[in-house]
Amino acid sequence: MTASMAIGVVAALGLAIGSFLNVCIYRLPRGESIVTPPSRCPGCGQGLRWFDNVPVLGWLLIGGRCRHCRTAVSPMYPIVESVTTLLFLLQLWQVGWQPLLAIRLLFVSAMIVLFVIDLQHRILPNAITLPGIVVGLVACLFFEPGWRSALIGVAAGGGVLWVVGEAYFRLRGEEGMGFGDVKMLAMIGAFLGWQLMLVTLLTASLTGSIIGGAMIAVDRGNMKYALPLGSFLAVGAVVATHVGYPLLEWYLGFY
Numbered sequence: 319m320t321a322s323m324a325i326g327v328v329a330a331l332g333l334a335i336g337s338f339l340n341v342c343i344y345r346l347p348r349g350e351s352i353v354t355p356p357s358r359c360p361g362c363g364q365g366l367r368w369f370d371n372v373p374v375l376g377w378l379l380i381g382g383r384c385r386h387c388r389t390a391v392s393p394m395y396p397i398v399e400s401v402t403t404l405l406f407l408l409q410l411w412q413v414g415w416q417p418l419l420a421i422r423l424l425f426v427s428a429m430i431v432l433f434v435i436d437l438q439h440r441i442l443p444n445a446i447t448l449p450g451i452v453v454g455l456v457a458c459l460f461f462e463p464g465w466r467s468a469l470i471g472v473a474a475g476g477g478v479l480w481v482v483g484e485a486y487f488r489l490r491g492e493e494g495m496g497f498g499d500v501k502m503l504a505m506i507g508a509f510l511g512w513q514l515m516l517v518t519l520l521t522a523s524l525t526g527s528i529i530g531g532a533m534i535a536v537d538r539g540n541m542k543y544a545l546p547l548g549s550f551l552a553v554g555a556v557v558a559t560h561v562g563y564p565l566l567e568w569y570l571g572f573y
């Protein structure tokens with residue numbers, strides 16, 4: 319496998335899987351099957367023709383509108399396909415053409431779906447996080463960072479957020495975060511081990527407080543925002559797969 323062949327294969331895979339992730343993003347929160355029926359326009363119910371389903375290009379060709387009822391088709395579709403392709407290529411660059419790449423592509427795909435669903439619906443479906451914990455643990459029997467780190471990652475990742483959530487609930491008498499976040503961080507620990515899970519949590523908290531603080535400052539504290547913690551965790555986890563260990567040293571330098 320030459321480098322250019324590997325890039326071509328992973329890019330094509332990114333476009334195809336990105337297209338499938340759009341289906342998951344749309345249907346999972348609505349409780350619909352991700353296998354059947356074939357894609358339809360949400361406006362008029364007209365079935366899509368095969369060339370409408372061509373990643374990115376299909377959306378550009380129809381000018382971002384259904385060709386029958388002119389309902390706007392969300393630019394989220396081509397964005398998800400492009401981002402999936404970009405993140406897949408970055409993983410190839412990071413880990414190279416080896417079996418671990420398949421695990422990483424699966425993980426990145428799950429992070430993309432959770433990012434968008436949490437952003438749009440403020441939920442993190444169990445259909446992804448629970449099987450994710452199992453798959454991540456099994457993968458770590460064979461790949462880095464090994465099953466010990468993964469097992470500690472699940473326990474610590476799930477445990478830390480659960481304790482924070484409980485404490486917030488006791489202090490404020492309201493739910494500060496859903497248990498979806500707990501299961502998602504446990505899944506991240508299962509795939510990446512406890513070290514990178516920690517980096518993910520710190521990165522997500524840091525970016526979350528900066529963005530949350532900016533929003534409150536702009537709104538002068540009039541509104542209470544439920545920030546999509548899962549979306550921040552997804553970004554933090556993908557960042558951690560690339561620069562996790564240098565970041566960990568940098569964070570530890572503060573203490």
Ligand SMILES: [Zn+2]
Pocket residue numbers: 359360361362363364384385386387388389
């Ligand atoms: Zn339509």
